Each structure stands twice: as C-alpha cells, then as structure tokens.
Amino acid sequence: MITKGSNLSKPGQNGGKRYTRYVLVGLVVVLVILTTFSHNFTLKDQRSKLFPGLPGFLGGHKHSKKKNVIFFVSDGMGPASMSMARSFQQHTGGFSYDHMLNLDDFLVGSSRTRSSNSLVTDSAAGATAFSCGLKSYNGAIGMHPDGHPCGTVLEAAKLQGYLTGLVVTTRITDATPASFSAHADLRGMEQLIAQQQLGEYELGRMVDLMIGGGRTNFYPNGVQSSPYGIRGSRTDGRDLIKEAIADGWQYVGDRDSFDALSEGKNVELPLLALLADYDIPFDIDRSDSEYPSLKEEAMTAINALSNASKDSDHGFFLLVEGSRIDHAGHLNDPAAQVREVIAYDETFKAVVEFAKQSDVETVIISTSDHETGGLVTARQVSRNYPEYLWYPEVLEKAQQSCEYLARKLIQERRTVSEQSDVALSKFIKDEIFRSGLGIEDYTADDVEEIKSLIDTPGFLMDKLTDMVSVRAQIGWTTHGHSAVDVNIYAYSNRDNSKTHLLEKLGGNHENTEIGQFMGRYLDLDLEKVTHMIENTTHVQETVSSASSKNPFEYIPEFQRELKA
Ligand SMILES: *[C@@H]1O[C@H](CO)[C@@H](O)[C@H](O)[C@H]1NC(C)=O
Numbered sequence: 001m002i003t004k005g006s007n008l009s010k011p012g013q014n015g016g017k018r019y020t021r022y023v024l025v026g027l028v029v030v031l032v033i034l035t036t037f038s039h040n041f042t043l044k045d046q047r048s049k050l051f052p053g054l055p056g057f058l059g060g061h062k063h064s065k066k067k068n069v070i071f072f073v074s075d076g077m078g079p080a081s082m083s084m085a086r087s088f089q090q091h092t093g094g095f096s097y098d099h100m101l102n103l104d105d106f107l108v109g110s111s112r113t114r115s116s117n118s119l120v121t122d123s124a125a126g127a128t129a130f131s132c133g134l135k136s137y138n139g140a141i142g143m144h145p146d147g148h149p150c151g152t153v154l155e156a157a158k159l160q161g162y163l164t165g166l167v168v169t170t171r172i173t174d175a176t177p178a179s180f181s182a183h184a185d186l187r188g189m190e191q192l193i194a195q196q197q198l199g200e201y202e203l204g205r206m207v208d209l210m211i212g213g214g215r216t217n218f219y220p221n222g223v224q225s226s227p228y229g230i231r232g233s234r235t236d237g238r239d240l241i242k243e244a245i246a247d248g249w250q251y252v253g254d255r256d257s258f259d260a261l262s263e264g265k266n267v268e269l270p271l272l273a274l275l276a277d278y279d280i281p282f283d284i285d286r287s288d289s290e291y292p293s294l295k296e297e298a299m300t301a302i303n304a305l306s307n308a309s310k311d312s313d314h315g316f317f318l319l320v321e322g323s324r325i326d327h328a329g330h331l332n333d334p335a336a337q338v339r340e341v342i343a344y345d346e347t348f349k350a351v352v353e354f355a356k357q358s359d360v361e362t363v364i365i366s367t368s369d370h371e372t373g374g375l376v377t378a379r380q381v382s383r384n385y386p387e388y389l390w391y392p393e394v395l396e397k398a399q400q401s402c403e404y405l406a407r408k409l410i411q412e413r414r415t416v417s418e419q420s421d422v423a424l425s426k427f428i429k430d431e432i433f434r435s436g437l438g439i440e441d442y443t444a445d446d447v448e449e450i451k452s453l454i455d456t457p458g459f460l461m462d463k464l465t466d467m468v469s470v471r472a473q474i475g476w477t478t479h480g481h482s483a484v485d486v487n488i489y490a491y492s493n494r495d496n497s498k499t500h501l502l503e504k505l506g507g508n509h510e511n512t513e514i515g516q517f518m519g520r521y522l523d524l525d526l527e528k529v530t531h532m533i534e535n536t537t538h539v540q541e542t543v544s545s546a547s548s549k550n551p552f553e554y555i556p557e558f559q560r561e562l563k564a
C-alpha cells in the first residue's frame with residue numbers, strides 16, 4: 001500500500017509526496033480503527049437490528065460479503081415428475097387445480113443436460129458440469145474430459161474459508177456427491193472416492209459434513225458394517241470409519257445417534273453420518289424410527305454449518321441431493337417416485353424458510369442432472385384412442401415400492417420354501433397386490449407370472465411397476481436416462497442477488513452455466529484448485545462390482561442380497 005502510495009507522486013515533487021503519505025497514513029489509521037471497532041464490538045449488530053437495511057460502513061462491513069450457497073440436485077427429476085407429484089398432491093390433499101408444489105414458486109429457467117461425449121448424460125458428467133463448470137464424459141467424477149482432475153466449487157469454497165457439506169439419500173460415494181468432493185476416472189471407483197472425501201489427497205480434508213448412506217465403501221470386505229448390516233466392499237482391508245474417528249471425525253451410524261445430534265446443535269465438525277449400507281430406503285418405504293428423512297438430514301446439516309460459521313466472514317456451501325428420484329425413475333416406479341419428489345419439495349421449502357430467517361445472504365438453487373425414465377403423465381393402454389386422463393388415486397393406493405415388495409417376496413419364498421404353492425399364491429395376492437400395491441383387480445395370470453419371475457428380480461419389479469403404471473395411465477419410455485431439458489429453481493433472501501439469479505439463470509441454459517454461476521457468485525478460483533490437484537491419483541485398480549455396467553447398478557444392495 002505504501003509502495004503504491006509512493007508511486008502516486010512523481011519524483012521531484014517532495015511536498016506532494018509527503019502530503020500523500022500523511023493522507024495515506026491517516027487513512028490507514030482510520031481504517032484500522034473502524035475495522036477493529038466493527039469486529040470487536042457488537043455495535044454493528046445492534047445497529048443493523050435497530051435500523052435493518054441501513055447501509056453504512058460500520059453496519060455492513062463484516063457481514064456484507066458473507067454468503068451461503070445451498071445447491072439442490074433432484075437426481076433424475078424431469079418436468080413430468082413435477083406434474084405427476086403436483087396432481088398427486090392435489091388429489092391426496094383434496095386441493096383445487098391451482099394448488100402448487102413448493103418448488104413451483106421458484107421456477108426460473110431450464111437446463112440442457114448433454115455431456116461431452118453423449119446427448120444423454122449420466123449423473124457423473126451431470127454433476128461434474130455443476131461442480132467444475134465444464135462438460136465432461138459420462139462416468140467422470142470431477143475430471144476434465146482431457147483426463148485431468150478439475151477443481152470443484154466445493155473445494156474452492158473450502159480453500160477460501162467456507163464450510164462445506166454433502167447431504168444425500170444414496171451412497172455418499174455415488175456420482176453426484178462424489179463429483180464435488182473427489183476425482184476419479186470412473187464413477188465405480190468408490191473406494192478411492194471415499195478416501196478422498198475423508199481428505200486423503202493433495203488438498204487434505206475439504207468436506208466438513210457428510211450425511212447419507214454408503215457405509216459399505218468405508219468398510220473392509222467381509223466385515224459387517226453394522227450389527228444388521230451387509231458386509232463392507234473395500235478390497236484393501238481398510239476400515240475408513242475407524243480411521244476417520246481417529247482423525248477427529250464425529251461418526252454417526254444409526255438413527256439414535258443421528259437424533260442425538262439434536263438437529264445440528266450437537267454436531268462437532270467434521271461430521272460423518274453414514275445411515276445405511278447402501279441407500280436410505282425410498283420415502284414410501286422408510287420407517288421413521290430407523291431412518292431420518294431428507295428434510296431432517298438437510299436441516300441438521302444447515303443448522304450445524306450455519307452455527308459453525310456464525311463468527312466467520314464466510315458462510316457455507318452445501319449440496320442437498322434428492323438422490324433416489326432417479327432410482328424410482330430407473331425402476332419405472334411412479335408410486336415411489338411421487339413420494340421422493342414430495343420429500344424433496346418439502347426439504348426445499350424448509351431450507352427456504354431457513355434462508356428467510358437467516359441474516360446471511362443465502363442463495364438456493366435447485367436443478368436436476370438429467371431426467372430418468374422418460375416419464376409421461378398419460379399413456380395409451382389399449383388399441384383404442386386414449387382417454388385424456390391419468391389416475392393419481394392408483395398411486396395413492398400403492399403403499400410400497402416395487403423394490404421393497406420384490407425383496408419381501410423373495411424373502412418369503414426363501415422362508416416358506418417350496419412347502420406350499422398355495423401359500424405363496426396367497427402371499428402374492430394379499431401382501432404384494434392388495435396391501436403393497438393397493439390392487440384388487442389382479443388376475444390369476446398375474447399371480448402365475450409373478451411366481452415365474454421371482455428368480456429374475458429385474459423382470460419381477462418390471463411386472464409390479466407395470467401393474468401400477470398401466471392402471472394409473474402413467475407412461476415410461478426407458479429404464480435409463482433421457483435428454484429432456486430439466487427445470488432450474490432459485491431463491492435468494494436478498495433482492496439484489498435475486499435479480500442477479502434471474503439474470504444469470506433465467507431462461508434456458510447449459511448445465512455448466514449453473515456451476516460457473518456458483519463459482520462466480522462465491523468469487524472462487526477453480527483454475528487454481530485444478531492446478532493444485534494436477535497430481536492427484538484418479539485411478540483405482542479394482543472397480544467395485546456394485547457400480548459396474550449392470551442394469552441394476554442403482555440398487556447394488558438388492559443385487560447382493562439376491563446373490564447371497
Ligand atoms: C452451536 O454450537 C455450540 C457449540 O457446538 C452449541 O453449544 C450450541 O448449542 C449450538 N447452537 C445452535 C443453535 O445450534
């Protein structure tokens with residue numbers, strides 16, 4: 001500063017030079033006094049309470065630049081999922097046609113989702129577009145298409161002083177959260193991803209809080225990951241949970257210890273909460289006494305992060321993923337999906353309420369990485385020209401996901417064995433069709449078909465979901481993803497950033513622009529991070545079978561159970 005000041009005056013103008021110096025020294029003294037004053041005394045806070053909205057040097061200095069970003073990803077949720085959930089909620093709640101979902105109020109635009117190597121993206125490339133702000137190839141976890149790791153918004157935010165968190169309902173090592181917190185050539189390298197998420201790479205620990213499932217990738221192969229759990233997946237024999245605890249992580253592995261966090265009040269960062277071996281059950285199947293909801297997870301994270309950043313100049317960056325909207329789409333299960341969307345929508349509402357109460361500038365963005373299932377809210381079910389309708393009441397009657405029911409049926413067959421064909425038929429009629437799917441008009445052929453499919457769980461689930469979808473007149477075109485544009489929703493608790501959000505994300509955009517927006521909004525230097533991690537190991541020798549290219553990769557737990 002002094003050097004710069006000296007350069008202001010030309011040589012030979014000694015009087016001017018001295019004068020400039022006095023002015024500069026004076027300014028520095030005033031600045032130091034004001035800064036100290038506003039940092040050490042609460043005058044600023046009192047003043048902003050007394051005169052909210054009053055701008056001014058003392059009033060605005062410390063918190064004026066403090067920001068939180070909460071980024072919501074509704075994995076696999078296209079516009080039709082919103083229509084389906086809205087009509088479902090209107091039907092079940094007895095609301096009129098103008099009743100909307102919470103998200104509906106916040107629609108600002110839409111996103112194009114293709115990846116660098118395909119018109120139809122996967123979740124890894126989709127999330128890397130958000131985390132690194134660039135198009136990469138399907139399967140890429142925080143990787144540039146050239147094959148080098150790319151710095152993410154989460155990493156850059158952490159390095160800049162923000163707290164960071166990941167909240168999901170699937171494995172914490174799965175593509176979306178991984179693309180923000182790890183670098184791997186392929187999404188299946190979940191053992192490597194888990195290591196990096198705990199800080200085992202060039203940057204050290206970048207994540208302050210993780211809540212979700214996926215314990216299996218933290219446990220050694222052959223060791224049970226919980227008293228009732230399935231065995232771990234790690235092939236290197238390491239117990240990362242034990243190591244994390246030794247490194248100072250607070251670990252939470254079940255509902256009781258999650259409750260002991262008191263919605264975030266008792267969180268000691270860093271926090272690792274792994275609440276399931278693989279996925280947290282679909283909301284339609286979730287038992288409240290065993291698993292928290294997405295909303296509980298998200299609010300616990302937000303309270304913890306906002307409390308821990310209370311005295312900091314920086315806020316936090318949090319990813320919240322409605323992970324299993326995608327899974328219900330892959331399974332073509334409309335009854336499960338509609339509840340996933342509503343759980344996500346309720347979480348979004350709770351987080352907006354938080355932002356409204358917060359005195360920290362907070363931006364909330366929600367979008368999807370892609371659509372899954374090619375869902376349509378209408379379906380031609382016979383040769384006749386279709387009626388213009390679909391039936392939400394069919395989805396209301398269904399009480400369980402096809403994933404849950406298929407598992408239940410397979411277990412029943414195992415316990416009942418072949419002792420009684422009649423008993424199995426009765427079980428299918430009573431437990432699967434009637435109480436599970438809410439279907440009374442099944443046929444004898446349906447019962448026989450279900451029996452014949454017990455050994456091919458994929459087809460078994462197809463049969464179950466088709467019985468529901470046809471009756472509801474809901475259509476699906478694929479078990480995979482589609483290229484349809486997805487919605488962008490956004491909120492800010494400050495008018496100026498609301499305007500900014502609309503300018504930047506209003507209308508139709510590439511998915512990469514959403515990542516770039518977050519980077520610019522938080523004033524992050526992603527390129528610098530990219531340079532820092534240029535030597536990070538991004539290859540894992542053995543890729544876990546759970547995520548190799550099999551059509552049911554999204555339910556590895558199910559695969560395991562069937563193989564067992
Ligand atoms: C904030 O954190 C402190 C220390 O961990 C804790 O005692 C307090 O209860 C927390 N407050 C809230 C509102 O979460």
Ligand SMILES: *[C@@H]1O[C@H](CO)[C@@H](O)[C@H](O)[C@H]1NC(C)=O
Pocket residue numbers: 531532533534535
């Ligand atoms: C990466 O490795 C190369 C070769 O050893 C080295 O020159 C470079 O400084 C390393 N980069 C970083 C960021 O450490």
Ligand SMILES: [Zn+2]
Pocket residue numbers: 076123326327330372481
């Ligand atoms: Zn998917």
